Amino acid sequence: MEEEATKYIWEGAIPLQIQLHESEITSFPPPPPLMILGSRIGYLPLLVPPLKAHFSSTLPPGTDNVWFDYKGLPLKWYVPTGVLFDLLCAEPERPWNLTVHFRGSPGDVLTPCEGEESVKWSYINSLKEAACVINGNCKNVMNMSQADQYDLWQSLLKGNMEGYMKISSRLKLGPFGEDSLLSEESETVATSKPSRIPVRLYVRSVGEEIVDIEDAPVIDSWDKISYINRPFEIYKEEGGYVSLKQALKSLLPETFNTNSSQEEGSSTNVKDPNAPDFEDDNTKLRLVRVQGIEPDMDIPFFWLANCLRNPEFYLHICVFISKQPKLR
Known part of the structure; x- marks a missing residue:
């Protein structure tokens, strides 16, 4: 049952209809929006390559600084796409209509995102924070080899649940359970499961x-x-x-x-x-x-x-x- 639920989460996607903001359109007729599936556990900036390819012929000159908005609200790029959708669409909207901007990021609202590397390190930092909550330290994450860190990130990018499970299991961050308790009389954990x-x-x-x-x-x-x-x-x-x-x-x-x-x-x-x-x-x-x-x-x-x-x-x-x- 748990494996089926986890698979459901990894395969979850939101149909997106993403249009370019009108202020950045330099061609006529304007380009059509891009229809694309966004992974629930992924992040909006990871969709930039296909978006840039789709809108490249109409972008104004300048340096790319990509960000998204929903009905005028700038979207926080480090919040998973599925969470943004669940939170902002009280009544689920399908497809979810978003606007992409390649210029003029609102620095007073959003921290800058430098592409995939920014998203990767935000993910790794969240993983460290989670490890600290679960184990009291993040040694297992800090001690990951460069190869494991790369493979873990690639498994998330590609939706490879099996590859992710293989590497993440070495971090000893789960599963959670109500029998995973710290004994008050002992300094050792009664089971390997965190509480x-x-x-x-x-x-x-x-x-x-x-x-x-x-x-x-x-x-x-x-x-x-x-x-x-x-x-x-x-x-x-x-x-x-x-x-x-x-x-x-x-x-x-x-x-x-x-x-x-x-x-x-x-x-x-x-x-x-x-x-x-x-x-x-x-x-x-x-x-x-x-x-x-x-x-x-x-x-x-x-x-x-x-x-x-x-x-x-x-x-x-x-x-x-x-x-x-x-x-x-």
Whole structure:
């Protein structure tokens, strides 16, 4: 089951219709948009070679500085394509209509991307961060040979899941499981499975007046999205497992009133069978998406982390909420 889910993620793609921004068109008639599949676990800058070939005859003179926007919002190039789609399209749009720019990157919004090398090192840095969350250090990633590092990156570029699994297994970063616990009486790990899960959350408020999620307003600024990097620790308990619902309550105490005493930047699950539903006086959960899927809130969290994580070992979760003004 887990292998089938992982294969589903690796084969996942989003149909894209990408047009060149009108200010950069120098020919008549204007070129048609490019229809292309974007890998869910990939990154938009990796599509630049076919885009440049498609639009090369009409680009204005100057140095390429490629970036993308969706309905005017510059897209963060280091966020996986699938995450951007899940987050920005409350109602999935197929094909996803994007605009590509080869000039004038908005430096006040986006960090510059120097092509594939920038994406590669962003991926490697995320892999190091994930390793630190899981093992407390990133030695295994730092000690990768140049050949393994190259092959790992090439496997991601080419969608080669088998090649990726062969190399990534040497990093000893998974699988996750609820029996993967550190003994309090011992300094050694009881099993080789880690219990700390690297999580990236994207929390978007869609407004309290929205009835249907597809009516959510267009995002015009990244300031309207809360981006949270936070590890989640699984503690084994008798007769149960940690669900997605319980994990989100623990991961987002500032969003949902759970009376959590967690310190900022950490999250420890304390399982409460009488925990309230995902709603309080001011906040209501509207939608959760992971890899384009709206999972059951009672699904085991470690299963999501094992099967739906991205190749940098982070589990990316898009959370849509409605917030109502507090009464005075």
